[in-house]
Amino acid sequence: MQMVAVACMAMTVQACSIPTVATRKPEVSLPENYANAVHKQSSVASVNWKEFFDDPYLPGLIDTAIANNQEVNMLMQRISMAENEILARKGEYLPFVGVGGAADVEKVGRYTRNGAVEESLEIKEGKSFPKYLGNYQFGLYSSWELDVWKKLRNATKVATMEYMASVEGRNFLVTNLVAEVANAYYELVALDNELETLDSNIQIQQHAFEVVKELQQYARATSLAVSRFEAEVNKNQSQRYVLKQQIVETENRINLLLGRTPQPIQRASGGFMDIRPKIIEAGIPSELLENRPDIRKAQLELAAADLNIEVAKASFYPSFSIKAGVGFQAFNPRYLLRTPESLALSLGGDFMAPLINRNAIIADYKNANAAQVEAAYEYEKTIIGAYGEVANQLSGIDNLEKNYQLKSNQVEALNHSIDVSNQLFKSARADYMEVLLTQRDALEAKMDLIETKQKQVAAVVNLYKALGGGWR
Structure with a gap:
């Protein structure tokens, strides 16, 4: 009885001397709908990436990346360690024999x-x-x-939540990996189209160069015109090797993501300019809480931080x-x-029971509280950032579509102007510089059009990622 009385007295003293801390509850609200989006209850994030990408080669590359990527495999080992931590925590509140x-x-x-x-x-x-x-x-x-104060059981729950958070971290890494492989693949395809466009333009310029040399023989063109056309042809031919180097570097970047040594990447470059951006069903913003692995990870980490305060608090008791x-x-x-x-x-x-010099226990308790407040802010930041990513990509898809239409009209007009300028030059009604500048402007416009197409495709991929797609 005396021992029980002493224990009760110690518990009373400890309970009265626990420092007061202030936790934080996340305060963030999402709009009901997205602007510039198809408003449906179901989001495209629930679609498996094998169904989302209809390219003949891209799904195979993504599959290889998920299986072989070193970062994914390293994270799997961390998940295994987190799972082992649960086993260790469970053993702490069972009898040791x-x-x-x-x-x-x-x-x-x-x-x-x-x-x-x-x-x-x-x-x-x-x-x-x-x-x-x-x-x-x-x-x-x-x-x-x-385990009178549930310290050990709560510690086990914390380990379980941290394990689940590590799994969500792996899912988020896979989401980013899928998008990164897809973006690099379409960047590679766009470079192929740029190289093809450049080769076509070089042929046009070489033909113009031959015409100017022929006109020079009849004193209808100067040596200056010949030199300028020759310089333009050489400039574009040198640009071919710049594009070829970019193609090699992009291939090797994809190979790194796939966890393998440099080798050629199979791809379908034909028909790239005919790709129509998919109509993405964005769903509603609240679905991000379920579909985005990084939000679920932050939510689990916040729950673990809440419980860690109770674990630290139990250290004040006998x-x-x-x-x-x-x-x-x-x-x-x-x-x-x-x-x-x-x-x-x-x-x-x-x-x-701790009685004198409880500085270490107090410090751990306050640190657990500070970690909880930090986790709450991180959760808010993750939600706001996720909504911002979706809003940016939705706006980008809309603006890029308008941009692409205007650039298509520009390319069509410049292609027509090349034929006109060549005819006028042959009839001595246009200066050679007009022909040269028209060809140059047409090439730049075509390159810009390919780049815009690549940005359109990337915006669709990034929206799929921002909505939480790619990890399933």
Whole structure:
């Protein structure tokens, strides 16, 4: 009864001296709908990436990347470690049972208290106390900390939430990996189209160059015109090698994502300019909370941080434990297994509560609170950032579509102007610079059109990622 009274008094003292901390609840609200979006309850994020991408080669590349990418595989090992942490935490609130044994021999000094006692003892009549006294023992030993304040169980729940958060982290990495491979693939296809466009333009300029040289023979063109056309052809031919280098670097970037050494990337470059951006069903903003792995990860980390405060708080209260043992003990091995003479039992319990110099416990408690507030802000930031990403991509798809239409009209007009300028130049009604500048403007417009198409496709891919697609 006295022990119980002391324990109750200690608990009262501890409860009254726990520092006061202020936690934070996330305060963020999302709009009901997106602007410039197809308003449907279901988001395209639920579509598997194998169904989302209809290119003949891209799904195979993504599949290889998910299987072989080093970052994904490293994260899988962290997930495994987080799972092992759950096992370790579970074991902490279960009884510990071990088996052990010991053997030692002791000789005490004669002129000591123990020596004097032994001198006057006899185990059997006519036989003195052994000079070298042995101690042999073996048995089972057990200890169990009683989880009165749920500290150990809450710690297990924290480990479980951290494991689930690591799984969501892996899903978020896969989402980004899918988008990164897709964007690099379409960038590679766009470079192929730019190289093809450049080659076509070089042929046009070479033809113009031959015409100018022929006109020079009839004194209808100057050597300056010939030199300028020749320089333009050389400039564009040198640009071919710039594009070829960019193609090699982009291929190797994809190979790195796929976890393999540099090698050619199979791709379908034909028909790239005919790709029509998909109509993306964005759903409603609240679906981001379910579809985005990074939001779910932040949510789990916030829940773990909330519970960690309770774990740290429990350190202020007394801890209770039970210890027990059963086995055999004797001074001579031949008596070791004699029962009940050599049977040894032990049973005890104790409690301990921090009283003076609790600085470390207070620091851990305040750190747990600070981590909870940080996790709440991180959760808010993740939600706001996710909504912003979706809004940016939706706006980008709309603006890029208008931009592409105007650039298409520009390219069509410049293609027509090339034919007109060539005819006028042949009839001496236009200067060679007009022909040269028209061809240059047409090439730049075509390159810009290809780049705009690539941005259109990238905006669709990035919107799919922003909505939370790609990890399923």
